[in-house]
Amino acid sequence: xxxxxxxxxxxxxxxxxxxxxVLLGFGLMAMVLVGAWPTLAEPHALARLLSPxxxxxxxxxxxxxxxxxxxVVTCLALAIVVPLxxxxxxxxxxxLPWSLRPQAVRLLAALTAIPSVVFGWWGLETVxxxxxxxxxxxxxxxxxxxxVLALMLWPTLGFLxxxxxxxVPRSYVEASAALGASDDQTLVRILIPxxxxxxxxxxxxxxARGLGETVAVQMVIGGQVAMPAGLLSPGATxxxxxxxxxxxxxxxxxxxxxxxxxxxxxxxxxxxLVRLSARWQGQP
Amino acid sequence: xxxxxxxxGLVAHLAGALLAAAPRHEVSLMGATSVLPYxxxxxxxxxxxxxxxxxxxxxxxxxxxxxxxSRGRVDLAVADIPPRSEWTQGVQLCHTALGRLPxxxxxxxxxxxxxxxxxxxxxxxxxxxxxxxxxGPHERIVVVSRxxxxxxxxxxxxxxxxxxxxxxxxxxxxxNGAVFTTVRETPGxxxxxxxxxxxxxxxxxxxxxxxxxxxxxxxxPYYAVPxxxxxCPGDRRxxxxxxxxxxxxxxxxxxxx
Numbered sequence: 001x002x003x004x005x006x007x008x009x010x011x012x013x014x015x016x017x018x019x020x021x022v023l024l025g026f027g028l029m030a031m032v033l034v035g036a037w038p039t040l041a042e043p044h045a046l047a048r049l050l051s052p053x054x055x056x057x058x059x060x061x062x063x064x065x066x067x068x069x070x071x072v073v074t075c076l077a078l079a080i081v082v083p084l085x086x087x088x089x090x091x092x093x094x095x096l097p098w099s100l101r102p103q104a105v106r107l108l109a110a111l112t113a114i115p116s117v118v119f120g121w122w123g124l125e126t127v128x129x130x131x132x133x134x135x136x137x138x139x140x141x142x143x144x145x146x147x148v149l150a151l152m153l154w155p156t157l158g159f160l161x162x163x164x165x166x167x168v169p170r171s172y173v174e175a176s177a178a179l180g181a182s183d184d185q186t187l188v189r190i191l192i193p194x195x196x197x198x199x200x201x202x203x204x205x206x207x208a209r210g211l212g213e214t215v216a217v218q219m220v221i222g223g224q225v226a227m228p229a230g231l232l233s234p235g236a237t238x239x240x241x242x243x244x245x246x247x248x249x250x251x252x253x254x255x256x257x258x259x260x261x262x263x264x265x266x267x268x269x270x271x272x273l274v275r276l277s278a279r280w281q282g283q284p
Numbered sequence: 285x286x287x288x289x290x291x292x293g294l295v296a297h298l299a300g301a302l303l304a305a306a307p308r309h310e311v312s313l314m315g316a317t318s319v320l321p322y323x324x325x326x327x328x329x330x331x332x333x334x335x336x337x338x339x340x341x342x343x344x345x346x347x348x349x350x351x352x353x354s355r356g357r358v359d360l361a362v363a364d365i366p367p368r369s370e371w372t373q374g375v376q377l378c379h380t381a382l383g384r385l386p387x388x389x390x391x392x393x394x395x396x397x398x399x400x401x402x403x404x405x406x407x408x409x410x411x412x413x414x415x416x417x418x419x420g421p422h423e424r425i426v427v428v429s430r431x432x433x434x435x436x437x438x439x440x441x442x443x444x445x446x447x448x449x450x451x452x453x454x455x456x457x458x459x460n461g462a463v464f465t466t467v468r469e470t471p472g473x474x475x476x477x478x479x480x481x482x483x484x485x486x487x488x489x490x491x492x493x494x495x496x497x498x499x500x501x502x503x504x505p506y507y508a509v510p511x512x513x514x515x516c517p518g519d520r521r522x523x524x525x526x527x528x529x530x531x532x533x534x535x536x537x538x539x540x541x
């Protein structure tokens with residue numbers, strides 16, 4: 001009887017906490033949507049938001065430079081980090097002796113805990129000057145931001161790739177070897193296809209982290225609000241501009257609504273990633 | 285029994301000590317980061333001269349300070365820009381100025397040491413883009429500026445640029461110190477910092493006939509006026525702190541004159 005009561009209490013607490021979590025999530029989305037509504041409800045809202053000029057003092061609220069900055073930095077970072085992380089995952093799951101694999105995974109897991117501000121600081125000290133020397137410009141740039149972001153994502157993505165590849169049943173690999181397949185053939189035709197849903201999920205986690213990263217990117221991107229002229233040009237992302245202007249616009253102002261629209265764009269991108277992730281896992 | 289009495293005595297003693305140490309008057313202050321070094325020193329001096337007061341300081345920038353004081357979340361704001369109604373939401377704020385804080389124009393070393401106000405304006409708005417156009421080497425100009433929440437930016441745009449905007453191609457830094465470091469490290473860079481003490485490692489630009497000199501800061505024409513704001517009329521503890529902070533003669537040591 002007492003066990004049943006305890007079970008009930010535990011169940012109620014679990015449901016209650018779950019409910020609070022759902023409420024918080026929906027509450028956040030509702031708050032951002034309501035906050036952004038004055039901007040979204042304006043005539044030609046989409047055209048205004050997608051214009052290339054951000055000048056709040058002149059009532060110009062174009063988010064295109066930040067959308068472009070976000071897309072370029074994230075894509076470039078992923079282009080740099082995916083091969084590196086895949087190589088790391090394959091090395092750990094296939095090439096390291098069995099006895100060393102747990103330590104290697106633990107090391108990667110520890111590296112994922114490095115705060116992003118440390119990567120930003122390191123980027124400021126090394127990547128920005130390096131890009132300045134190579135590119136002959138200021139160094140603060142989309143390229144510097146992408147490099148810092150890529151190095152920040154490397155341990156996380158490498159860890160997730162390694163975990164995904166290690167989950168492929170050993171019998172698959174042994175069967176492939178028994179049929180005379182080489183290591184490379186086993187990797188390309190058996191391991192990667194078998195782990196594909198998990199690899200894609202790991203990739204989407206990296207995309208989400210890349211989209212949402214703020215501090216490390218802010219420290220090296222330059223914060224330029226004009227459309228970036230190239231990879232060596234300074235720029236800004238949605239998150240860095242939110243950080244830069246957050247104190248300028250109190251709630252209820254036109255500027256705050258524009259910042260809410262930025263947050264909404266980020267939430268929409270994250271929502272899309274979750275949807276894609278569900279699709280890769282075969283969920284409806 | 286004796287042990288119980290000892291324990292009760294100890295607890296009473298500790299509680300008494302805690303109560304005696306607890307400040308009776310707390311005053312919170314938030315706003316422009318450019319004068320925080322002075323405010324830190326001055327509030328420490330105030331607290332040691334006025335036992336029972338505790339002054340807490342936070343940065344966040346001029347606009348954040350004005351917003352928070354208008355909403356009653358802090359007692360005092362320090363800002364180097366005048367309040368706007370969208371920030372204060374119509375709340376009436378009393379104020380007292382801390383003094384003038386020079387805004388110095390700085391450039392990476394080896395470029396130029398002197399510019400006319402017109403040249404400086406054309407550079408900052410992005411119409412002149414190479415140092416060779418103003419007598420410097422053939423090097424691209426990199427403008428380093430502050431975010432819109434910065435009082436220094438607004439003073440520069442009002443006093444020097446006549447209402448024009450700093451180029452949207454400028455690199456934007458979130459603090460005075462970051463502007464200084466970036467200008468020092470970046471070839472071709474020019475920027476501005478709020479400081480009464482000329483920073484080393486960069487060229488302090490002479491503008492027209494004006495050269496900044498520590499012994500005669502009044503001759504320098506570009507400056508912000510950091511000001512303390514509080515909700516009118518404000519209680520006595522807030523007015524006491526504001527009055528003290530705005531009247532210390534040694535604030536010149538921190539560049540306020």
